Amino acid sequence: MATRLLLTFGVVFLVGRTVSTEVVSDDNVALGKPAFQTSTWGPGEPSRAVDGRTSPRMDAGSCTHTAGHPGEDNPTWWVDLGQSYAVDSVVIFNRMDSWSERLNPFNILIGDSDQVSTNPQCGGDHQIDLAKPFISVSCQGMRGRFVAVRLPGSSRILTLCEVRVFAGGNVALGKPAFQTSTYVDGGAANRAVDGRSITNFHSRTCTHTKQEDNPAWWVDLGQPYVIESVVIVNRQDCCSERLNPFNILIGDSDQVSTNPQCGGDHQIGLTQPSISVSCPGMRGRYVAVRLPGSSRILTLCEVRVFTVNAAGEHQTLTISCSAGQTMKLVTSREVCNDDSETCDSPSSLEVEYTCAAEAPARRGLEDHEVDSNKERLAEEARGLLQLLRGKQDENALRRREFGGHDVARDSESTEEYDVDDADFTK
Structure with missing residues (x-):
C-alpha cells in the first residue's frame, strides 16, 4: 500500500490510505486560537470556526451555531488572537446547506477589549452574496487582539463555518x-x-x-x-x-x-x-x-x-513510496480564483524524503471483514448516534422555523438515543 505524507506547518503525519488533503496557508492568525460566542446550540461550538475546516454543512461538524429558534439579540462570535495585530482582512465562510441568509447583515469588530461589543467596527453592515461560500472583508490595518462577528438586531441566529483573520499581508511594503x-x-x-x-x-x-x-x-x-x-x-x-x-x-x-x-x-x-x-x-x-x-x-x-x-491560497504536499525508499516530495502551490472556483498551479518544489514504515490501515466496512474489537465498535456506534441526535436537533429546529409545528425533541426523546447511558460493549 502506498504511503501519503501530509505536511502542515512543519508537522508530519503519516497515514495508510490515499486521501486528498488541503493545507491552508499559515498567514491566518486565527487558526486554532481560543474562540467564544454569546450562546451555543447543540454541537455548534465556537472553536469550529477556527479549526481549519471550511465545509459549509452543519452536519459535517465544522460550523458554529448560537442559540436556536427564536434566536437571541445581537448574537456574537469572537476569537482571541493572543496579541494585537494589524488586521488586513477577515474572511468569513457561510453555511450553505440551508439558512445562508441568516448571516445578512453582519458586523466585524476589532480591538483590544475583551468586551468585544465595545471595540471599533470594521466598516458598517456587511452583506454576503448568498450564492458564494465566503466573503473577504478588508479592514485596512485595524489593530486589535480580538476579532468579532456580530449579527445586529433581535431574534437572530449566528452560524459560521470558518473565520480567517489575515494580518501583515501587504506585499508592497518596503518594495522598490x-x-x-x-x-x-x-x-x-x-x-x-x-x-x-x-x-x-x-x-x-x-x-x-x-x-x-x-x-x-x-x-x-x-x-x-x-x-x-x-x-x-x-x-x-x-x-x-x-x-x-x-x-x-x-x-x-x-x-x-x-x-x-x-x-x-x-x-x-x-x-x-x-x-x-x-x-x-x-x-x-x-x-x-x-x-x-x-x-x-x-x-x-x-x-x-x-x-x-x-482568501484562499492553499498548499498541497504529497508523497507516495514504500517503507525505507527515498522518493521526491513534490510541493505544489495552488492559487484559487474565488469567482470561477477554479485553481491553477503556477509553481512547484521538489525535495527528497525517505518513507517511514506504513501506519496500519484503519479497519472499516470497505475491508469486507468482521471487526471483533468491541471497544472500537462501541466508539463508532456512539459517534453515529451522536451524529443522529445532532441531525434530529437540526430537523426539529427546521420544522419549528418552517411553520411552527409542535415537534417533540426534548427530554422525552432522549431515552431512545441516550448515548451516554448505552453500553455498546455487551
Whole structure:
C-alpha cells in the first residue's frame, strides 16, 4: 500500500490510505486560537470556526451555531488572537446547506477589549452574496487582539463555518517603487510603501509627481502574485480631488502602462482617506497607479497590495513510496480564483524524503471483514448516534422555523438515543 505524507506547518503525519488533503496557508492568525460566542446550540461550538475546516454543512461538524429558534439579540462570535495585530482582512465562510441568509447583515469588530461589543467596527453592515461560500472583508490595518462577528438586531441566529483573520499581508511594503517624475520640493516614490499612512504631504509621507500627461507610480513586488485588492491612501490636507479618476494596472511587464487594467476609471470620495479596489485573480509582479489625461499631478500617501492568500491560497504536499525508499516530495502551490472556483498551479518544489514504515490501515466496512474489537465498535456506534441526535436537533429546529409545528425533541426523546447511558460493549 502506498504511503501519503501530509505536511502542515512543519508537522508530519503519516497515514495508510490515499486521501486528498488541503493545507491552508499559515498567514491566518486565527487558526486554532481560543474562540467564544454569546450562546451555543447543540454541537455548534465556537472553536469550529477556527479549526481549519471550511465545509459549509452543519452536519459535517465544522460550523458554529448560537442559540436556536427564536434566536437571541445581537448574537456574537469572537476569537482571541493572543496579541494585537494589524488586521488586513477577515474572511468569513457561510453555511450553505440551508439558512445562508441568516448571516445578512453582519458586523466585524476589532480591538483590544475583551468586551468585544465595545471595540471599533470594521466598516458598517456587511452583506454576503448568498450564492458564494465566503466573503473577504478588508479592514485596512485595524489593530486589535480580538476579532468579532456580530449579527445586529433581535431574534437572530449566528452560524459560521470558518473565520480567517489575515494580518501583515501587504506585499508592497518596503518594495522598490518608481514614478514618471518627482516634484522639485520632494515626494519620492518610496514614500507610498514606507508603511506610514499620514495624509498630510508636509509630514513627508506622500509621493508627488510633476504636472504632466498620464502621471504614473508603480511598485516592483519582486515576483508575480495573484492580487486580491489594492488599497490607496489619498492626500487630505489639500488637493484630494487630484486623484480622480485613477487607474490600476497589474502585470509582469516593467513597461507598466502596457499591463492589464484592474477595472476602469476609479473614483475616491474626497472626504474618504483611503479606498480598497478589488482586483480578483489578476496576476503580476508590477502594480501601478496611473492618472489618465493631460496636465495632472499624482500624489499617494500609501499603497498597499494584498494577495489572494488572504482568501484562499492553499498548499498541497504529497508523497507516495514504500517503507525505507527515498522518493521526491513534490510541493505544489495552488492559487484559487474565488469567482470561477477554479485553481491553477503556477509553481512547484521538489525535495527528497525517505518513507517511514506504513501506519496500519484503519479497519472499516470497505475491508469486507468482521471487526471483533468491541471497544472500537462501541466508539463508532456512539459517534453515529451522536451524529443522529445532532441531525434530529437540526430537523426539529427546521420544522419549528418552517411553520411552527409542535415537534417533540426534548427530554422525552432522549431515552431512545441516550448515548451516554448505552453500553455498546455487551
